Amino acid sequence: xxxxxxxxxxxxxxxxxxxxxxxxxxxxxxxxxxxxxxxxxxxxxxxxxxxxxxxxxxxxxxxxxxxxxxxxxxxxxxxxxxxxxxxxxxxxxxxxxxxxxxxxxxxxxxxxxxxxxxxxxxxxxxxxxxxxxxxxxxxxxxxxxxxxxxxxxxxxxxxxxxxxxxxxxxxxxxxxxxxxxxxxxxxxxxxxxxxxxxxxxxxxxxxxxxxxxxxx
Numbered sequence: 001x002x003x004x005x006x007x008x009x010x011x012x013x014x015x016x017x018x019x020x021x022x023x024x025x026x027x028x029x030x031x032x033x034x035x036x037x038x039x040x041x042x043x044x045x046x047x048x049x050x051x052x053x054x055x056x057x058x059x060x061x062x063x064x065x066x067x068x069x070x071x072x073x074x075x076x077x078x079x080x081x082x083x084x085x086x087x088x089x090x091x092x093x094x095x096x097x098x099x100x101x102x103x104x105x106x107x108x109x110x111x112x113x114x115x116x117x118x119x120x121x122x123x124x125x126x127x128x129x130x131x132x133x134x135x136x137x138x139x140x141x142x143x144x145x146x147x148x149x150x151x152x153x154x155x156x157x158x159x160x161x162x163x164x165x166x167x168x169x170x171x172x173x174x175x176x177x178x179x180x181x182x183x184x185x186x187x188x189x190x191x192x193x194x195x196x197x198x199x200x201x202x203x204x205x206x207x208x209x210x211x212x213x214x215x216x
Contacts, residue, residue, distance in 0.1 A: 018152070037197075038071055038199070041067075044063060054216070058213050058216060062181065063183075074173075077198065079168060079169070079176075081167050092181070097153070191209070191210040192209060192210075193210050194207050194208075195208060
């Protein structure tokens with residue numbers, strides 16, 4: 001029974017408390033690179049108080065970057081898409097969320113595991129009492145954590161989807177910004193990103209550099 005109790009405590013101790021997602025402002029960084037009609041910049045999204053999500057993003061080799069584009073000309077341009085090196089690729093908001101989300105269902109182990117072990121202890125009344133008490137405590141701890149994690153994931157997912165960058169037309173004198181989700185082999189190395197667009201002179205490109213994620 002002692003070994004079961006130690007195993008249970010180790011498993012539950014490996015779970016962190018759920019973290020509340022704090023909204024992040026999507027600031028538009030000033031443009032940095034200009035080519036013909038289009039100018040732009042790529043900057044990493046500041047995670048603010050959401051260090052848990054930032055850590056998961058780094059572990060998953062995921063950069064969440066803000067792409068800012070500005071058309072300072074007197075004619076419209078059509079932004080066609082992004083071109084990245086072979087070792088990198090862009091993800092959808094939904095795919096990016098899967099890499100950084102909190103595992104809300106894992107918190108249900110707090111009440112479930114003690115309950116299973118209480119049943120497995122058979123006729124050991126002391127063991128059943130201990131595991132039963134841990135199950136009650138786990139119920140009061142696990143459910144709130146699961147709710148917090150699920151709600152935070154949903155809010156972050158909404159932010160990713162609402163602010164995701166999409167190709168399209170950019171009228172004269174207008175600017176646009178949005179989130180780009182990039183996964184690469186080395187997330188801490190600068191990454192070259194090419195913006196493909198079509199202007200009055202035909203198909204053109206704007207080369208930008210996405211910064212690497214600083215080590216934590």
